[in-house]
Amino acid sequence: MTTLFKENEKFNRTFLLKAISSGKTRGGKPFVTLTLGTPQQDFEGRLWDTDLETLPSLLPGDPVNAAGTAVLYQERIQLKVDRIAGETSAIDPRSLYPSSEFSEEELGISWRKWVKKITDENLNALFAAIERDGAFMKDFLRSPAAVTMHHARIGGLAEHSLGVCALAGAVGEKYTWLRPDILIAGALLHDIGKVREYEIARAFQVSTEGRLMGHIALxxxxxxxYIEKVPGFPEALALELYHIILSHHGKLELGSPKAPSIPEALVVHYADDLDAKLDMLRASRISSSREGAGDPPGEYVRGLGRFFLFPGDEKPVIRKNPSGKTGADDQGKLF
Ligand SMILES: [Fe+2]
Ligand SMILES: [Fe+2]
Structure with a gap:
């Protein structure tokens, strides 16, 4: 398995502190054990001859600055930390948390590309009102789509919403009696409540209003x-968009108070489900391709409740994606 640090490599960088505890060697000397997170992987860290009392107060979830040397311990890289302190400089969340391979700018361009396809003037005015809310757009393009499960990364919400839009748009090209404007608007907006359901404070977490209301109600x-900012926005059109948000999980047991009851809502529901599940498989496929996985590589996919095999995958997974770029995964181009 590739690792960020080589043996004997010095490091001095920001980590997300995920766990901290103290211990004693057999000889009675104190040490501190740390779990230091990076967007790519977590590392075990050790501070020798130190106990928690002599360290500055650090809590799991804190961004920290740590310096030291990478050492090989039991065939794994361990970080021997010489100095650690709370990170005081401004931090780009993408340097701490897993993030989309697409930049905010790329995600924003893709959003615009879809919005431009909408021809209905009321929907155009609605999206103009949404885009004027710079704070919302910034949050939308940064937010994860979940804490775990699917698209749990910076930019994940936009990536997922655009994925749902691409799937729903493809269905609309085959079934031409569906209304493309409603498919696009519904797909882009179906999860907007997630901007408030999740927050990036100490790792990704569910906000209080997210816990008490959930993203569908939010x-x-x-x-x-936003609809109220568009004078004369038709009530019937507003109801259809509300319905797509309310019904996109498909049934009450999955959090939707209404089952999809207009054709475009049914499409958004299945596109949402498929996009989420494919992302779970993608994440599992990457981890199953690591050393030690079976042949063919396989992984239990918790979100789907069963074991999946990935026949044909090589270890490690290196393929050419449709753009011809070679990468550690083959997610491909952005819609
Ligand atoms: Fe949802
Ligand atoms: Fe969704």
Whole structure:
């Protein structure tokens, strides 16, 4: 398995502190054990001859600056830390947390590309009102789509919403009696409540309003506030968009108070489900391609409740994606 640090390599960088505890060697000397997170992988760190009392107060979830040397211990890289302190400089979340391979700018360009396809003037005015809310757009393009499970990364919400849009748009090209404007608007907006459901404070976490209301209920007043900025926005059109948000999980047991009851809502529901599940498989496929996986590589996919094999995958997974770029995965181009 590739690792960020080579044996004997010096490091001095920001990590996300994920765990901290103290211990004693057999000889009675104190040491501190740390789990230091990077967007790519976590590392075990050790501070020798130190106990928690002599360290500055650090809590799991804190960004920290640590310096030291990478050492090989039991065939794994361990970080021997000489100095650690809370990170005081401004931090780009992408340097701490897993993030989309697409930049905010790329995600924003893709969003615009889809919005431009909409021809209905009321929907155009609605998206103009949404895009005027710079704070919302910034959050939308940064937010994860989940804490774990699918698209749990910076930019994951936009990536997922654009993925749903691409799938729903493809269905609309085959079934031409569906209304493309409703498919696009519904797909882009179906999860807007997630901007408030999740926060990037100490790791990705569910906000209080997310815990008490969930993104489906949060999405309705958010969308309503933008609709109210468009004079004369048709009530029937507003209801259809609310319905797509309310029904996109498909059934009550999965959090939707209404089952999809217009054709475009059914499409957004299945596109949402497929995009989420494919992302779970993608994440599992990457981890199953690591050393030690079976042949063919396989992985239990918790979100789907069963074991998946990835026949044909080589170890490590290096393929050419459709753009011809070679990468550690083959997610491909951005829609
Ligand atoms: Fe959702
Ligand atoms: Fe979704």
């Amino acid at each position: 999405g309705i007043p958010m969308l309503k506030s």
